[in-house]
Amino acid sequence: MSAEPDSVAWAAAREKAWSAGRDALGQDLAGSAETVPLERCLGLVLAERVAAQLPVPHYASSAMDGWAVSGPGPWLLQPPGSALRPGEAAPVVTGGLIQEGTQAVLRSEYGVAAERDGRRLLERAPGVSCEEPSAGRHIRPAGEEAGAGDTVVPAGTRLTPAHLAIAAVCGHDGLPVHPAPEVALLLTGDEVVTSGLPAPGHVRDTFGPTLPAIVTALGGKPFPPRRLPDDFAATRAAIEGCGGRVVVTTGGTGHSRADHLRAVLEAVGAQILVPSIRMRPGHPALLARLADGRLVVGLPGNPLAAMMALLTLGAPLLAGLTGRPLPPLGSVQSGARLAPLEGRHRLVPYALDEQGAVPADHVGSAMMRGLAAASGVVVVPPEGARRGQQLPTLPLPW
Ligand SMILES: Nc1nc2c(c(=O)[nH]1)N[C@H]1C(S)=C(S)[C@@H](COP(=O)(O)OP(=O)(O)OC[C@H]3O[C@@H](n4cnc5c(N)ncnc54)[C@H](O)[C@@H]3O)O[C@H]1N2
Numbered sequence: 001m002s003a004e005p006d007s008v009a010w011a012a013a014r015e016k017a018w019s020a021g022r023d024a025l026g027q028d029l030a031g032s033a034e035t036v037p038l039e040r041c042l043g044l045v046l047a048e049r050v051a052a053q054l055p056v057p058h059y060a061s062s063a064m065d066g067w068a069v070s071g072p073g074p075w076l077l078q079p080p081g082s083a084l085r086p087g088e089a090a091p092v093v094t095g096g097l098i099q100e101g102t103q104a105v106l107r108s109e110y111g112v113a114a115e116r117d118g119r120r121l122l123e124r125a126p127g128v129s130c131e132e133p134s135a136g137r138h139i140r141p142a143g144e145e146a147g148a149g150d151t152v153v154p155a156g157t158r159l160t161p162a163h164l165a166i167a168a169v170c171g172h173d174g175l176p177v178h179p180a181p182e183v184a185l186l187l188t189g190d191e192v193v194t195s196g197l198p199a200p201g202h203v204r205d206t207f208g209p210t211l212p213a214i215v216t217a218l219g220g221k222p223f224p225p226r227r228l229p230d231d232f233a234a235t236r237a238a239i240e241g242c243g244g245r246v247v248v249t250t251g252g253t254g255h256s257r258a259d260h261l262r263a264v265l266e267a268v269g270a271q272i273l274v275p276s277i278r279m280r281p282g283h284p285a286l287l288a289r290l291a292d293g294r295l296v297v298g299l300p301g302n303p304l305a306a307m308m309a310l311l312t313l314g315a316p317l318l319a320g321l322t323g324r325p326l327p328p329l330g331s332v333q334s335g336a337r338l339a340p341l342e343g344r345h346r347l348v349p350y351a352l353d354e355q356g357a358v359p360a361d362h363v364g365s366a367m368m369r370g371l372a373a374a375s376g377v378v379v380v381p382p383e384g385a386r387r388g389q390q391l392p393t394l395p396l397p398w
């Protein structure tokens with residue numbers, strides 16, 4: 001079966017989704033940000049630069065356990081925390097404040113405290129060079145990591161634990177961030193049931209238990225899934241009223257009398273960015289922009305097709321919307337010859353054996369068993385692949 005003419009190639013669909021997200025972020029960045037406590041900032045996009053509120057470190061400290069010393073030794077020992085005059089030393093621990101008069105730190109392995117003529121002296125340990133410690137040795141000077149006012153994280157960064165740590169070091173309790181993009185989840189299908197054993201003609205919902213977690217892993221903030229009947233008016237009302245920055249729908253992407261998504265998008269004047277994708281499974285997946293700027297990802301109803309479409313459209317879209325690059329593809333050696341499919345990429349859940357990646361069993365578009373056993377998803381080009389060929393992969397978000 002040949003693909004319809006306006007169908008988009010697989011790689012182009014990813015790029016279009018990412019650009020749509022990045023463009024939307026550009027508009028959102030002009031909007032309001034909120035200050036969020038550090039411990040809740042992970043994964044959010046920074047609205048303003050993080051500046052050091054004080055020099056970092058903000059005081060000179062010792063990099064070793066040992067003694068702060070002044071002048072050449074031996075040294076007369078003083079209590080910890082003493083300001084020093086030449087010829088004096090005082091115990092100091094790693095991170096301890098360097099007191100006035102200190103010229104260097106003698107590490108504990110290099111010194112011996114001894115009683116001489118009723119005085120407590122610090123001497124170099126046997127074999128330690130009399131050059132030890134050279135001036136400034138083992139002293140971490142104030143401001144060596146950042147000066148007050150330096151930018152330590154630029155605006156637009158998606159915050160990792162390392163960013164939160166440097167922000168804390170720089171004196172911040174919270175950061176101005178753009179909240180995670182909200183994602184409305186609309187699941188269509190009269191035949192879909194959410195618990196128990198389905199009767200013939202009914203299916204158990206695979207999306208309600210999974211999409212919120214996947215959307216979260218991809219950087220979005222999911223709303224609780226809403227279930228819709230196969231009905232034009234209900235679908236239209238839900239899409240118009242569900243809110244969110246992104247709307248993810250499942251099912252109804254086809255052209256049967258039970259499928260209403262495309263008609264609704266046309267009726268509400270949506271701009272179709274990706275009408276369908278030259279891939280399998282998942283070709284009826286679509287991407288659209290509503291008049292109010294919200295982005296709609298239409299996933300097909302078949303469970304594996306929906307997952308492959310979510311990885312192809314949803315992951316890049318949320319990456320763009322959260323200030324990240326297009327998610328990089330992995331690479332794997334094919335452990336089998338993979339058949340061509342004219343004009344389409346095939347997305348195949350694979351398992352690894354000693355030869356490389358081999359297609360998992362049970363990977364029909366309505367199945368989930370293969371994906372459940374898979375290490376990842378291999379992207380097979382339309383011309384197929386020979387055994388031993390290196391192929392791109394889509395990482396799984398879990
Ligand atoms: N005449 C044609 N028929 C179909 C075509 C085609 O090109 N011509 N494409 C097929 C492909 S490929 C796919 S994929 C599906 C797309 O279907 P829809 O997106 O319209 O989805 P539905 O028809 O609503 O459902 C399809 C299938 O998925 C099951 N489903 C739906 N929701 C759930 C859920 N929450 N959990 C589990 N399973 C779900 C539904 O029961 C159907 O079996 O169209 C093909 N047909």
Ligand code: MOO
Binds near residue numbers: 279281282283305
């Ligand atoms: O391509 Mo459909 O999306 O096979 O299930």
